[in-house]
Amino acid sequence: MAPALTDALPTAPHNLASTAPRDIFPDGLKTTGQHPPLYDHIVPFDRFPREITGPTVWKAEDYRENPEKWTHRFTEEQVEELSIAADAFLASKTPLTGISKSNFTLPKLAEYLETLRKDIIDGKGFILFKGFPVEKWGNHKSAVAYMGLGTYLGYFVSQNSRGHVLGHVKDLGEDSTQIDKVRIYRTNARQFFHADDSDIVGLLCIAKALEGGESDIVSSHHVYNTLATERPDVLKTLTEPIWYFDRKGETSKGQDEYIRTSVIYLERGDQGRVYTKWDPYYVRSLTRFSDAGIIPPLSDAQQEALKVLEETCNRLSLHMILDVGDIQFLANSHILHARTSYTDHAPPTPRRHLMRLWLATPESEGGWKLPFWDSNEKKRGGIQVDDQPPVAPLDAE
Template sequence: MTALTQQPSAIPLDVFPDGLKTTGQHPPLYNELHPFDKFPREISGQTVWKAEDYRDAPERWTHRFTAEEIEELSTASDNFLHNKIPLTGISKSNFLLPNLAARLHELRADLIDGKGFILFKGFPVEQWGNHKSAVAYMGLGTYLGYFVSQNSRGHVLGHVKDLGEDSTKIDSVRIYRTNARQYFHCDDSDIVGLLCIARALEGGESDIVSSHHVYNVLAQERPDVLKTLTEPIWYFDRKGETSAGQDDYIRTSVVYLERGENARVYTKWDPYYVRSLTRFSDAGIIPPLSAAQVEALEVLEATCNRLSLHMILEVGDIQFLSNMHVLHARTAYTDYPPPMPRRHLMRLWLATPEHEGGWKLPFWDSNEKKRGGIQVDDQAPVAPLDAE
């Protein structure tokens, strides 16, 4: 029996106000990984969708907040601010949404086990300003999952914004802090949320794809590529965001199976974190990418591009995506010249532990409330209101 918990029993509340600590990045349980012949030949169900199913039917994947829903979010936010609770301590118990809660419960199920995406519209960010907007956004997120840290600084409220960092230094720079293209990937959480605070002058648009549809297409067209993606021969960079004693990289596969019966296919992928490891492969510490691996990552990206659904986030839009069976990308962008604000998205990474309906992942922390994310030693969670 594989142990699925290693968390310390006592978590200091003065450091982690909600009593929960992000578990962080870890290697998979290698004995829970399976050879290609154990994978399904075809995936079926709601998680398999085609762009043409939704491209001309935005009503199937968008929801405009009603006046009553905005009022409920506003009241809950005002009450939270009045009680002077740290933003890192926000939870369903101190952010009450008596009417929206049922709708969000349905949405959570659709994100985890259904199509895996939604676009909310009409969130009044310009009226509320960054602080109240952040409270309302994080409060909304607590009904979908537990927020986890997104970097070594403990940011549980992230900010996707160009900070002028060099996007070519992929071994140290996180691409979300640049204006470069983001290739199809998923984040280190079960659900990712993006709230648009300010748009770019041009670009910065979103593409998403069902990784289960991609799987089916590869199974038909390039089963050799799919087999390569299921093999635990891939190394993912930690980019220096490691706790004491941890390796700088993780050996894993790209495509997994859940644990247990009726196991679903789960994809965990980011090409930037695979291509950035030449400092170790050049030194002979890890093997370089093989020709088959290079071809696999190129075929995977091309297939995602071919099958993707395009969407544009306007100011006040919130996109929530599953990281278990949806891959997402972003086009490169150009900001408005000063004094206009730069493109700015507030980001949430949310965890859904298996005992609360989350997927049974082949990782030791699968049953932890704040599974995944990035946690360095005992770095406290912080929720800055802008990029830093």
């Protein structure tokens, strides 16, 4: 018999949040990192809803011709409030990795950001801000204001083994075909539809490409409903814990190089929502282990699911272009996102550059009840290798 769903919180192997040393983690919080799901909280396909309803289910045509529904241009007053808070933070000499709501106060914006946070977590799941003055402020002040803004949506988590809590999406000339070693955000290759390892992802555009590098997003709940109608066999395959995700060497001592998991889960609880965790690059990169017989190779059903999922996302997606000074925030729980490949300008024109945030929303603060032990940790998810300190570089490295 399948395990029952329960409202009980998973038991953490240790009380991580209260023990992170502040000489390493300035805000006293450590990213929990990647780990397998709680397998007894993975339920069979017949427990999943036949159809998802509510605001998380949206169609591209609902928004394509109505940008006012999903964009917000910062007012002069809001820009000034961000500027004052950023200047005060810079004057305090606090490390950027120590930024929080308590030392980046936004008296007027805070109420709006709380409403926005709820819409990202429980509603349509995305927003595009416009009018962030990156060219006037420069990278340092922009990074402070951006991270400060982000603290009102969630807790920043590390995005790689080097502890980057301020990430940089930029082509560093790495070989995008070496998918078992290279993170695609450090190349100019296409990124297929995926979700990042956090509850919310933010992207601030510092510089645009000559061509390409454009964004596509889709409601994974609309994709779910479409597959339930057109290809329930594919949907069933995606809910089974038969998928292996690569960790690309970003592991702590004693950890496996891969994680066995599902692609689509249910939240814990009687009315659990459908949660998607996916990145095809991390699935296709594991041939070094499947060729050696350590893990199973992708089955024909899994190969078909890979193909159909990407095709369905492409068909249902909303396209958007990020201009300099735009900020996109997305919920990874029920939004999948992609980007087109791109070509940069020739020097000395700057290369395409996006500053990235990964933000966590623990369930005690309104986040989803995920089937992972760290569901109620403030900095759940992300990538944490041993005690690597958080760092916030102002450019790619």
